[in-house]
Amino acid sequence: MDFMNPRLPVGDWVNDFLTWFIGAFQWLLDIINFILSGLYEVLYLVFSSPIYLVMIIILAAIAFFAAGWKVALFTLIGFYFVRALDQWDNTMSTLALVIVAVLVALIIAIPLGILAAKVSWVSTVVKPVLDFMQSMPALAYLVPAILMFSIGQTPGAVATIIFALPPGVRLTELAIRQVNTEVVEAGQAFGASSGHILSKIQIPLAMPTIMAGVNQVIMLALSMVVLAGMVGAGGLGGAVVGGIQNVDVPLAVEAGLAVVVIAIFLDRVTAALGRKTPIERARKAAAA
Amino acid sequence: MSVVVKASHVYKVFGKRPNEVIKRLEEGADRKDLTKLGTAAVIDASFEVEEGEIFVVMGLSGSGKSTLIRTLNGLWDTSGGSVEVLGTDISTADSSTLRKVRGKHVSMVFQHFALLPHRTVRENAAYSLEIQGMPKNQRLEKAEEWLKAVGLDGWGDKYPQQLSGGMQQRVGLARALAAETDILLMDEAFSALDPLIRREMQEQLVELQSKLNKTIIFITHDLNEAMFLGDRIAVMRDGRIVQIGTSEEILTQPADDYIAEFVQDVDRTRVLTAASIMRETKATISIEAGPRLAMRTLEDSNSSGLLVLDDNRTVLGMVSDRNVVRAAREGQQTIADIVEKTDLFTVRPETPISELFAPSSAAKVPLTVIDENQRLLGIVPRVALLNSMADPGPATGEIPPVQEASEPVVVSPSAAESDSEDGAAFTDEQATPTEVADASADVESAAGSADEGTGAATRGATDAERGKH
Incomplete structure (x- = not known):
């Protein structure tokens, strides 16, 4: 190799690796594809089958019980507005995709965060991986994702999961580590098992911070939906990408506004759920 | 245990x-x-x-x-x-x-x-x-x-x-x-x-x-x-x-x-309690005794007043020398009628010394230490209270220096000081005959054992306290 003019074919290596991986683990990719697209299809069906007014009322009811009447009112007006922009089906599709991606991301992120908080070598390994995942441009995930899953919802969901996962892990680890060591010691001192300490002391006390992580995961997932549109995930992302390709300003703006409505809805509802954790309720009772 | x-x-x-x-x-x-x-x-x-x-x-x-x-x-x-x-x-x-x-x-x-x-x-x-x-x-x-x-x-x-x-x-x-x-x-x-x-x-x-x-x-x-x-x-x-x-x-x-x-x-x-500084007293008399016995006891104990007890050593009050003499002269059969309660101050053995100063300074007679059944355990003369405040120091005669063997075993200045304090208190006590002077008997013993130091006294008291547990 010429030292003055170096060229490392890392991309080729990755490509070779991917080709080998896809060949060797096709069954695994099929399972992932089946689960993700299956979940998406089910959720999309559930969201898009009722008449839109019924769906709006259901969403408003969720908002009301989670966050109160103000957010419920916003939900009513916001989603009615989305329907008026003729983005209803796209919005339900995106909502379904975001929820699938967030659920899977959390199922991975929260246990991983807890493990990282408890086992120091896991933390040491996980940290640089998370840094890598967050700093790698999100678009760069999409190409291998297409290679592995072809186009459709699955590569979009996978790219979204990878991109949205890190804050979930980080904040969970931080949350568990932040729990007052004396309280954990108290659990031990009264003879509690480590499972009991985790479920009855550490997680409840860590909940507000974990919920902040959940909120971050959702927001990052939403920011990925437009990119997911590029790989054929459809939904609002697809509409925005279409708007870019055809220089269709009205379409891009209308789809963009619908994303904003979903974002505000999910943010307010999850933030309110964070305030409904037992420890926050106790704190509120103390302040009253 | x-x-x-x-x-x-x-x-x-x-x-x-x-x-x-x-x-x-x-x-x-x-x-x-x-x-x-x-x-x-x-x-x-x-x-x-x-x-x-x-x-x-x-x-x-x-x-x-x-x-x-x-x-x-x-x-x-x-x-x-x-x-x-x-x-x-x-x-x-x-x-x-x-x-x-x-x-x-x-x-x-x-x-x-x-x-x-x-x-x-x-x-x-x-x-x-x-x-x-x-x-x-x-x-x-x-x-x-x-x-x-x-x-x-x-x-x-x-x-x-x-x-x-x-x-x-x-x-x-x-x-x-x-x-x-x-x-x-x-x-x-x-x-x-x-x-x-x-x-x-x-x-x-x-x-x-x-x-x-x-x-x-x-x-x-x-x-x-x-x-x-x-x-x-x-x-x-x-x-x-x-x-x-x-x-x-x-x-x-x-x-x-x-x-x-x-x-x-x-x-x-x-830290120190009434129990750790209290003294025994001989200046006591049964409620059933007559004034003549009381007079003899007063003489024996060299004091100007007696604590009146019943058969269970329950403290009933005190009699002063003046009243005993008057009762004897009037030919009364018992001392029951001349028992006074007003000047008597009782404390519990676990009372910290810090709480004894005020009553002790107000009372004319030594504080009386009683248990939960009102029985007499001992008395705290004012001089004992003052003595307890003297810092025993590392070398108090009987207790050998713990570490430095080279240090000469002598009566330390602080022990000497408490000695003179005792002396002063003694004369003070003598000068005020109206006080119940059974304290003076104790002062004598305290003065006698002054070179043993307060350390010894408090150790004795510690034993008393341990007995209590």
Whole structure:
């Protein structure tokens, strides 16, 4: 190799690796594809089958019980507005995709965060991986994702999961580590098992911070939906990408506004759920 | 009394090579020279705690006391040595045995309360029972009883943050008591509370202990607290236990200069009690006696008044020499009619000296020490009170210097001082014949034994107190 003019074919290596991986683990990719697209299809069906007014009322009811009447009112007006922009089906599709991606991301992120908080070598390994995942441009995930899953919802969901996962892990680890060591010691001192300490002391006390992580995961997932549109995930992302390709300003703006409505809805509802954790309720009772 | 906690040669070293550190320490190395190998938090700690005892571990921060207490219930494993709790070797126990010991035998109270903020006070108090698997209704009921016992009746539905620090620690105490373990570990339990509340909690703890007869191991950095609570005190310094003894022993016979300096600031009026300075008195008379016998007793005891007792030694009052003489002249059969109660001041043996000064200065006669059945235990003449305030110093004649053998064993200036004080008090006493002068007999004996020093006197009193336990 010429030292003055170096060229490392890392991309080729990755490509070779991917080709080998896809060949060797096709069954695994099929399972992932089946689960993700299956979940998406089910959720999309559930969201898009009722008449839109019924769906709006259901969403408003969720908002009301989670966050109160103000957010419920916003939900009513916001989603009615989305329907008026003729983005209803796209919005339900995106909502379904975001929820699938967030659920899977959390199922991975929260246990991983807890493990990282408890086992120091896991933390040491996980940290640089998370840094890598967050700093790698999100678009760069999409190409291998297409290679592995072809186009459709699955590569979009996978790219979204990878991109949205890190804050979930980080904040969970931080949350568990932040729990007052004396309280954990108290659990031990009264003879509690480590499972009991985790479920009855550490997680409840860590909940507000974990919920902040959940909120971050959702927001990052939403920011990925437009990119997911590029790989054929459809939904609002697809509409925005279409708007870019055809220089269709009205379409891009209308789809963009619908994303904003979903974002505000999910943010307010999850933030309110964070305030409904037992420890926050106790704190509120103390302040009253 | 049986030994419930036994620590033998316990070491706890944080760091990568604990065994090497222990070896070097055993060879006589200083822990400061071994910091590269590891931090020795507890070095060669051995002690035994007996059933029903309040054992205080006292030391400044960094002395290793909190680490030591955590080896007693296995929160920290020991690096060397062994810890036995009720016959179970904690240092080698597996985790399920440890959990059982913690649940059944050893509970703990924490410095910053360590309550679960998301649970109500009642649920917090029931926590130890929850871990033991008691059904919900039953454990909440039981928790309520313990909350009542610590004075938190009616606070069960609140959250910990709604309570003041002192009340939160009461919840911590209720939680530990609800476990109904024999042993209670208290890690700086009152240090985070403000002084008034702290005092109140200390008193409550002593009261609860006398009722429940728990074995309590109490960690503190506050010497006054240690002296107030501890039946015995272990003083820790730089990871080592430097002295174990009763508060009087530590106060009067400090093992080294460090402890001597440490106890200098102790308010000894709060440590020493009426029992530790009271004297016997011969100036007593039965209520059934006649005035002539009273006159003879007055003469024998060389005093100007007598304490009047019934058959059970219950204090009924006093008679003065003047009245006895008048009664004899008038030919009365008994002294029952001339008993006075007005000038008599009674105190309990456990009353700290600090509370004796005011009554003693107001009373014309020595304070009378009585037990719970009003029976006479002894008297506290004013001179004894003053004498108790004299610092015994390291060399008090009978007690040999503990460390420096080169120091000559002589009556120290402070002992000489107390001698002259005695003398002055003696003449003072003589000069005021109206006072009940049975004190003077005691003053004589006190003066006679002055070179024995106050140390001896307080040691005798310590024995008296131990008898009380």
